[in-house]
Amino acid sequence: MPSIELGDSIPPNTAHAVSVSLPTWRSNIGYEEGEQWVLGVMVTGYPRFFIHKSIQAFGRDIVAKHGSANQQAILFPTKKTANRCIEFIRDKAPESALTDLDVLHLVLDPTKKAPAGLPDTPSISAVLCTSESFPFAKQYWQHSGDGVSSRRAEFYHALFKENMLVPEDTVSSSPRPLNKLGRGPKRYRRTASVDDTTNGSNGANNNRQYPVTLDPPADEVTDTLESSRFLEERYGRNLDLSLVPNAKSAIRRRIAGVLTTDIDLESTAALPTMDSNARGISNFKEDDIYLVPCGMNAIFTTHQTLLKARKPEKSINFGFPYVDTLKILQKFGPGAIFYGHGSSADLDDLEKRLEAGEKFLGLFCEFPGNPLLTCPDLTRIRRLADKYDFAVVVDETVGNFVNVNVLPFADVVVSSLTKIFSGDCNVMGGSIILNPNSRYYASLKRVMTAEFEDTYWAEDVIFMERNSRDFISRIDRVNANAEAICEVLVAHPLVTNVYYPKYNESRPNYEACKLPTGGYGGLLSCTLKTKAHAMAFYDAIETAKGPSLGTNFTLTSPYVVLAHYQELDWAASFGVNPDLLRISVGLEEDLVDIFKKALKAAEAVQEDTE
Template sequence: MPLIELGDSIPPNTAHAVSVSLPTWKSNIGYEEGEQWVLSTMITGYPRFFIHKSIQAFGNDIVAEHGLPGQQAMLFPTRKTANRCLEFIRNKAPLSVQADLGILHLILDPAKKAPDALQSVMPSISAVLFTPEVFPFAKQYWQHSGDGVSSRRAEFCHDLFKESILVPEGKVSSPKPPQQKLGRGPKRYRRQASVDEHPNGPTNGHHHYPVTRDVTAEEETADNIESSRFLEERYGRNLDLSLVPNAKSAIRRRIAGVLIADGELDSTTALPTMDSNARGISNFKEDDIYLVPCGMNAIFTTHQTLLKAREPRKSINFGFPYVDTLKILQKFGPGAIFYGRGSSADLDDLEERLKNGERFLGLFCEFPGNPLLTCPDLVRIRRLADTYDFAVVVDETVGTFVNVNVLPFADVVVSSLTKIFSGDCNVMGGSMILNPNSKYYASMKRVMTEEFEDTYWAEDVIFMERNSRDFQSRIDRVNANAEAICDVLNVHPLVTNVYYPKYNETRSNYEVCKLPGAGYGGLLSCTLKTTAHAMAFYDAIETAKGPSLGTNFTLTSPYVLLAHYQELDWARSCGVDPDLLRISVGLEDNLVSIVTKALKAAEAVSI
C-alpha cells in the first residue's frame, strides 16, 4: 500500500473509514499527547475514540436550532441509549456541571407522511445536550458502551433534519408555518405568497419575503401526495431497504458457519437452512445470534444482560484486556477482579477464591488475547464455571469463526465484525451469540426479549453483508501470510519475542478449539531489542499504520503505546512491553519482503 499521509483515513478517500494514518512512532506519541500538529491533520479516527465529523456537524446543527448557547450534543440512535448516557453522566459528573443537562428526541414528522419503508428503519436520533464541562463524561460513555450513532446513520438523519422531516418529538408541522426557509424539498415546504397577495403590498419598492398564505384543502391533499413521493424517492429508495432483512440473516448464518458462499444477495435469495447443530452446538437457532453496532457494544450488552438475568455481582476480567472491556466491568456494575496475565497460576488463584466462597457474575476473556495472542484454558474455565456458578463470555474476534469454535465452552460468544469479518475497514458491527445449552440461556433470552433494541443501522448492515461474503477465503490467506511473517521474525537476531498462537506456550489451549484444517489467525506481535530498533522498524515498514485490526491490507501499530499510553508501567507489570509492535496481517503477496526491509532499517540503528 502506498504511503498514507498523517491524519488521512485508512483506507484513503473513504468517507466512513474505521482507521486513521499515524505513520511514524513520533506521530503516535503526538496523538496521545494531544499535539495539534497531529490532531489538526486528522480527518477521521477510530469511531469510538474519534467522533466522526458528520456526527459532529449534525450535533452542532441540533444545538444551533434547539439547544442553549454553548451547549454540545452527543448523538444516540434511541431514547433508551440516550437515557443510559444521561444516567452515566449523572452518576459520574460533578453536580455543579449538570445544570443544563437534557435530552432532545428527534423523530419523523408524522405530518409528512413518510413511506412505510422509511418508517421501518426508525431514522430517529436522541441528542444528549450538555455544557462543555460534561463532555469528558459523555465521551467516556460513548467510548465504553459503543451505543453512539454510526456515521452513516448521522449523515442520513442529518439530511432529514435539514429538510424539517426529522423534528423534535411532539412538534408537528403546521400547514400555516410562521416563516419558512427555502429548501430542497417539495413545494409544500417552500411555498411563498405572491407579493400582490400581501395585505399591504410593496413598501418603498421592497418586497417582503418570505410571506405565507392560507393553504386550501385541495392544495393540502396535492402537497401530501407530493411530499410522500419526494420522501420515497429521496430517502426511501436510497437505502435499498428490501435487502436489509435478508442481509441480516446472511450475516447471522455466516457467523453460525452455515453460509460460506460469496454470491450476490437480493431480497429473494434463498439462504441455506440453519443447521440446529451448527458450531457443534445442538438446538442452535438463528435468533440466538444478535447483531449490534460494534464489537464493544456486544460486550456492553452482554454484561448488562447478565446483570439483569442474574444476581448482580463482580465480574472477572481474565487476561490482558482490550482497554474498554475492563472499563465496562469496572464502571457499569459492582466492579471486577483482574487477572492481567491469564495464566494457569491466575486460574489457581481464582479457584482458591471460589473455594473460599467468593462468587462472580461472569468471566470475560479473549481467545486469543490482544496483543500477546495467548489463549486461556477454556476447558478448566468451563469446569470452574459449572462448579461455582458463573457465566463464561469469550471474545473470539482475533481467533475468528473460521479458525476456532469456542461456543461449546462459553455461555456467550462476542465478536467485533468490524475487523476481519468485514475486512474493508469501512463499516462497524458486532455480534453476540447465546449458547442455547447454557444454564443461563433462559434468563438471558428473557432479558434480551424484553430489553434488546436492534440499533444496527440499515446502511451499515448492507455494507457488512457485502464485505463479509468472501470472509472464509480471506481468513485462509491471512493465516498463511501471518505464518510466513513469523518465520522471518523468529530467526532475526534483533527480534526478542514473537507472539502468535502457534508459537506461544498456550498453543495447546488454542488447539482444543481449533477447527479442522484451520490456521492460527492474522494477528501477531513482536518486540525488538531496544526502543530505537522498534521505532526504526515501525517508521520504515511499508504498510498502512494506524489503529484497528483485521483489515484486508496489513496494518501495523505500536499497540501498547496507542492503547495504554497513560498506563505503560501497568502494562509492563502484566508482561506487556510498551514498545511492542502489533501487525494485523493482510492479503498482500509481498509481505515477507516488506517485513525484511523494515528489519534492515532496524539493523541500521547504532546503539
C-alpha cells in the first residue's frame, strides 16, 4: 500500500473509514499525548474513540438550535441508548458536572409534508452536557458501542437541516410511536425479522418466536421502490435498502457457516436454509444470531443481558483483554476479577475460589487473546462453568468463524464483524450468538426478546453484507500470509518474540477448537531487542499503519502504546511489552519482501549502536 499521510483515513479517501494513519512511532506518541500536530490533521479515527466529523457537525447544529452556549451534544440512535448514557454520567460524574445535563429526542415534525418514501418515524437522540460532563459521556460512547454511526448521522442531519426534525416534547398529543428508533425505515423491515422489536412500548416482542420470512409483502413493493428512489435522489445514496432484511439474513448465515458462496439478495431462493447442526450445534437457528452496531456493543449487550437473566454477580475477565472489555465488566455492574495471564495457574486459583463458594455471573475471554495471541483452556473452563454455574462468553474476533469453532464451549459467542468479516475497513458491526443448548439459553432468550433493540443502521448492514461475500476465501490467503511472515520473523536474530497461535505454548488449546480446514489466523505480534529497533522497524515498514485489525490490507501498530499508554507498567506486569508491534496481516502478495526490508532498517540501528 502506498504511504498514507499522517491523519488521513485508512483506506485513503474513504468517508466512513475505520482507521487512521499514524505512520511513525512518534506520531502514535503524539496522538496519545494529545499533541496538535497529530490531532489537528486527523480527518477521522477509530469510531469508538474518535467521534466522526459528520457526527460532530450534526451535534453542533443541534446545540445551536436547541441547546445553550455551554453545552455539547453526543448522539445516540434511540431514546433508550441516550438514557443509558445519562444514567452512566449521573453515576460516575461529580455533582458539579450534572448541571445542564439533558436528553433531546428529535422526531419527525408532524406539521411538515414529508417527501414520499420518508421513514415513518425518523428520530434520533442527543445527550446535551457541559464540557465537565462530556468526558463521561464519551466514556459511555467508547465502552458501550451504543453511539450513532456516521452514516446514520449523515442521514438524519440532512433531515434536520430541512427543519423536518423537532423535539419530541413539542409534538402534540397522540404522537407517532417512537419505540422503533434506530431500526431503519419501517418499509425496509419485515415483521418476521428476529431483530424487529417494535411490539410493545419498551421494545418487547411479547415473547414471540419469529420465523425467517424473506419475501416482502406485495403491498410494500411500491413503497420500497419509492423509498429507495427518495434516498438515492435526495441524499445521494446508491443503495437499495429494500434488501436490508435479506442482507441481515445473509450475514447471519455466513456467521453460522451455512452460506459459503456469493448470492443475489434479490432472490430469496439463493439463501440456503439453516442447517440444524450448523457450527456443530444441534437446534441452532438463525434467530439465535443478533447483529449489533459494533463488536464492543456485542460484549456490552451480552453483559447487560446476563445481568438481567441471572442474579447479578461479579464477572471474570480471563486473559489479557482488549481494553474496553475489562472496563465494561468493571463499570457496568458488580465489578470483575481479572486474570491477566489466562494461564493454568490462573484457572487453579479460580477453581479454589469456586470451591470456597464464590459465585460469578460469567467468564469473559478472547480466543485467541489480543495482543499476545494466547488461548485459554476452553475445555477446562467449560467443565468449571458447568460445575459451578457461571456463563462462558467467548470473543472469537481474532480466531474468526472460518478457523475455529468455540460455540460448543460457550454459552454466548461474540465477535467484531468490523474486522476480517468485513475486511474493507469502512463499516462497523458486531454479532452475538446464543448457544441453544446452554443451560442459560431460555433466560437469555427471554431477556433478549424483551430488551434487545436493533440499532444496526440499514446502510451499514448493506455495506457489511457486500464486504463479507468473499470472507471465506480471504481467510485462507490471510492465514498463509501470516504464517509466511512469522517464519521470517522467527528466523531473524533481532526478533526476540513472535506471538502467534501456532507458536505459543497455548497451541493445544487452539487446536482443541481449530476446524479441520482452519488456519491460525491473520493477527500476530512481535518484539525486537530494543525500543530503538522496534521504532526503526515500524517507521520503515511499508504497510498501512494505524489502529484496528482484520483489514484486507496489512495494518501495523505499536499496539501497547495506543491501547495502554497510560498503563504501560500495568500491561508489562502481564507480559505485554510496551514496545510490542502488532501486525494484522492482509492479502498482499509481496509481504515477505516488505517485512525483510523493515528488518533491514532495524539492522541499521544495531550497526549504529555497536
